[in-house]
Amino acid sequence: MAVKIIDIHTHGLEDYETRGASPGDILEMARLHGSLGIETILPTMFSAPIDEMRRDMAAAKEAMEIQREGKAGHGTSPWARILGVHLEGPFLNPSKAGALDRGFFLPVAADTWKRLVEGFEDVVRVVTVAPELQGATGLIKRIAGTGIVVSMGHSDATYGEAEAALRAGARGITHIFNAMRGLHHREPGIAGFALMNPDVYVEVIADPYHLDDKTIELIFRVKDPGRIIIVSDSVKGSLSRGDGSAVVDGSGNLLGGSMPLTGSMQRLLRLGLSREAAELAVSENPARYLGIVQ
Numbered sequence: 001m002a003v004k005i006i007d008i009h010t011h012g013l014e015d016y017e018t019r020g021a022s023p024g025d026i027l028e029m030a031r032l033h034g035s036l037g038i039e040t041i042l043p044t045m046f047s048a049p050i051d052e053m054r055r056d057m058a059a060a061k062e063a064m065e066i067q068r069e070g071k072a073g074h075g076t077s078p079w080a081r082i083l084g085v086h087l088e089g090p091f092l093n094p095s096k097a098g099a100l101d102r103g104f105f106l107p108v109a110a111d112t113w114k115r116l117v118e119g120f121e122d123v124v125r126v127v128t129v130a131p132e133l134q135g136a137t138g139l140i141k142r143i144a145g146t147g148i149v150v151s152m153g154h155s156d157a158t159y160g161e162a163e164a165a166l167r168a169g170a171r172g173i174t175h176i177f178n179a180m181r182g183l184h185h186r187e188p189g190i191a192g193f194a195l196m197n198p199d200v201y202v203e204v205i206a207d208p209y210h211l212d213d214k215t216i217e218l219i220f221r222v223k224d225p226g227r228i229i230i231v232s233d234s235v236k237g238s239l240s241r242g243d244g245s246a247v248v249d250g251s252g253n254l255l256g257g258s259m260p261l262t263g264s265m266q267r268l269l270r271l272g273l274s275r276e277a278a279e280l281a282v283s284e285n286p287a288r289y290l291g292i293v294q
Helices: 023-035 050-068 110-117 136-145 159-168 189-196 213-222 261-270 275-290
Strands: 005-010 038-045 085-088 124-129 149-152 201-205 228-231 254-256
Touching: 005 023, 005 085, 005 124, 005 228, 005 261, 005 275, 023 038, 023 050, 038 050, 050 085, 050 110, 110 136, 124 136, 136 149, 136 159, 149 159, 159 189, 189 213, 201 213, 201 275, 228 261, 228 275, 261 275
Parallel strands: 005 038, 038 085, 085 124, 124 149, 201 228
Antiparallel strands: none
16 A cells, blocks of 8 residues: 655645745645645744734635635546645744744734634644744643644743653654754753653654754654654745755745645665664654544
């Protein structure tokens, strides 16, 4: 049986991205991912003004409806199914913005969350939140209670703050080690929590740039192989052929992942990871995380 590959964190590919997207742009992302053998995607929304995030979600929702009606996906190659969206923000820590625009990060507020997702409750599948923000634990509990998966990321959280968020209902860590407090011998932080807690899932970007090969090896040695999810974090400019070219700004800063998920999987195999572990990390693990049946 073919492995059903799921990418829960992709912002774009080639000439297309979720920012300012039309339904056609989202469908083109699905077509490109599908042509590479990826079965399901969660188009991931950048932090932006609320109205802009809602417009981008509306484009994804319309693309999903077009797929369901069978008006897209015909042709020689299968298209990836658009399962819903992943919101990367806006409740994130400005000190750990990474490639995101910290100017669009917002203080945690239940009213802001309601305004963001109202009408899209059936579309949002994952949201990334910085758990150390004031009020975050309460909001995480509220979001998790609706069935949306909460992931912790873009965060300067301590080990204890991450642990409190898990107790409140958070279940994952967004792109471990990237845009977060790192390990320290006196404060293991959110990255240490991600490695040590047996229940939390971790996203791993496995292109050649976001993590050293030995760091990837560390993750697979320490974590339960059933709790690791490989993501592309691909952005506009990432090439579907997956040649590994970094996507950077004018200063050389990484803007996102450089490989589609199939390319990342092959890279892991070249690094010596077992096929069983690699396949788990791109198929069964993300399916279990999202609560879907493969």
